[in-house]
Amino acid sequence: MRRVNVLVFPCGSEIGLEIAQALGLSVHVRLHGASSREDHGRLAFARYAEVPYIAEAAFDLRFGELLAEWSIDLIFATHDSVMDYLAVHAARWGVHLVNGDPQATRIARSKSATYSLFEGEFWVPRCFADLDQIATWPVLIKPDQGQGGQGVVLVADRIQAEAALTHMEQPLICEYLPGEELTVDCFSDWRGRLLHIGPRSRERVLGGIAMRSQRRTVEEAIRHIADRINERLTLRGPWFFQVKRDAEGHWKLLEISCRLSSSSVAQRVAGVNLPLMAVQDFMGRDLKVLDDARITLVERRLTSVAVLDYAFDTAYLDFDDTLVCDGRANPQAMRFVYRLLEMGKRLVLVTRHKGDVRATLAGARIAAELFDEIIHLRFGEPKSSVIQGAAIFIDNHFPERLEVSRSCAIPVFDVDSLELLFQ
Template sequence: MKKLNVLVFPCGAENAGEIAQALRYSVHVNRLIGLSSCEDHGRFHFNDYVGDAPYIDAADFAAWFTDFLATQQIDVIFATHDTVCEKLAPLVARFGCYLVNGDAQTTRIARRKSLTWELFKDQSWAPRCYGQDEQPAQWPVIVKPDCGQGGNGVALAHNQAELAERVKNTPMPLIVEYLPGKEITVDCFTDRHGKLIWVGPRTRERVRAGIAMRSESVTADEKITAIAEQINKRLKMRGPWFFQLKQNSLQEWKLLEISCRIAGTMVAQRARGVNLPLMALHDFMNRDIVPLVTPHVDYIDRAIRTRAHTTLPYRSVYIDLDDTLIIKGQANPVVMAFIYQSRSEGKRIFLLTRHEYEPLASLENAAISSRLFDEIIHLQAGEKKSLSVTGPAIFIDNFFPERLDVAQYDDVLVLDVDAVDFYIK
């Protein structure tokens, strides 16, 4: 099986960091490369980092970028900004590698709220828009830039004089009805067959610089799901994407925007077991995807790093050996940190493995003490790990079929290797 060279561009933003966290332990990734046009935080997200790319509006960008794709043998690209995604879509299409959600027509429409709202103007959830010479039917109204994001440049106008001032000071201004109600983001995933396989609404409880710092999962009811299905039907999606809804005074959902990129707070889905960036790689490899959602996480809260809160009062931790505890012959420092943390809290630690060699020798070679474990359970080929797991417990394994089998137990929280960091205090 070929391992993939994955490019994240630009790589310094919050959502780029989420992609890095989501993919850093994947056995399907050969190189995870961060690319930026300036020195930024991407250097801390990506060990494989390039910070001197031309800006996308530079005359030499297209030639430089296509040469970079060829020399680095890039298979998959994540664009982390809407404008970058629109810019790369026709360029990458000619080159031949895969840009996640990179359909040229879709990226163009999604980048502009005016085109988005025009496409869905026949839907009841499309917001009421006004021309610049049109008298609003009701005050106040919102003025926002056509190509804005993260709430930047959004202004409220209570009368005609304020409206004229807001329009004058807003680039590519749009005038739209004021929506005073609740706001949600809906994370979605469309597979290579055009099938919408994930709809995950979440709240925006506490927002800083347009980024939701606390987010709680919301049920995808019939109305929200119908909106997602309609968007997926009219736009060509493949991979992770999201849209935002806000309620009017009658508590009816109205569309704010659609985006073809990973959202920074898509980490809320990963905390629940749905790793959207990794799903994009599996879809690229022509694999069918089944989201495996844990019922034991109710919200995330963010500061500098992300933590997940579990409602499960677990007493034991079961950990796989190969590509989980030991990766490329070295101890996984995050998993090791979790083991020590769990021991200090009085949890029982079990090493559960079908390792082809003697586990004690492999542990010693990786400088891991066998005394960390209450028991080392060495299974033979064909023996199910699920038969050795007793809840309430946490089960950590990089292999999806193992997690899927153990997930049958309601009192076991199953984690891929990338998710362990959520539980480091």
């Protein structure tokens, strides 16, 4: 079976990293990533390239060469401006841009164009052509082409409004919506059918990204908005819109985007893998949605990855309180072990365990066959005495790490460091 060659661009954003997780283990996909700046994408994508920014003259040529080099079939754009740009050019490169209808991306990129398209709908917020039209304060002033709440200013009077307008490009003056805000993740298939509507709360937001989301049932008002958007725009793949309640509790539209949302993991964990659905849709398959309503809350946090600038072929691992804690396998350490195996490293278990090491391994449900060698030291015998060649050493006990570091001059790590390495 030929895999679909998928490119994620830019790939180091939260959206790009979510797509990497959503598609990384798919048997249908060969995943590629590109970015225009040095970012986490280089670590997350085995096939990675850096390209110029879309505003640079060299972008089209280099990007086209990359698409040909990797035989790319499908592109996920993870930024609204990139989506808008690629939508105009994807056809001449002979690739499919997920949800890349040029008219839809152009309208979605502009809030004023969006509101104009749906003028007359009760869920479109009121906008003001100038400050003289405002009878009730406060109001919101926001960039016409902003996203994630960036650049939005709440102004209480005309003086504040005039100051905000002088510092903002393409400002849009809108009614203030004081109520709850939702993001609604959606999916439309190649037939134009709206297959999924997934509202979720934005309870804690960091840099425009919802870090805490509660999945919600689909209210009729939300469904109506989703249906109307799907009817008026040519959509194919994942897209989303954001709504907020006005002073009377009615939902009003904030914005639409033709890309995947940054916290769509809330849908994936419940069984709705939107990026994978886009790949399957590209393959012309009729899709069904299996959404588990029992998944209700998703919490996100920042994670860190470290790069080890050292070539090694063997990992020496302590046993007690490193691989096994209180008689049970340490999940973090075991994930690290399997990652090392995936990288083709040799694994050596080195321990002074007082009992039968193999029996204790079996009791913790760890296969002894994971290790190329098990070395059971005598009391007082230093662990450095059995370490050879280019290696790393993992042990929870600082004196052991210190002794190995001084004797062998190799990298040594405590168990708390394992989640940072080789992700």
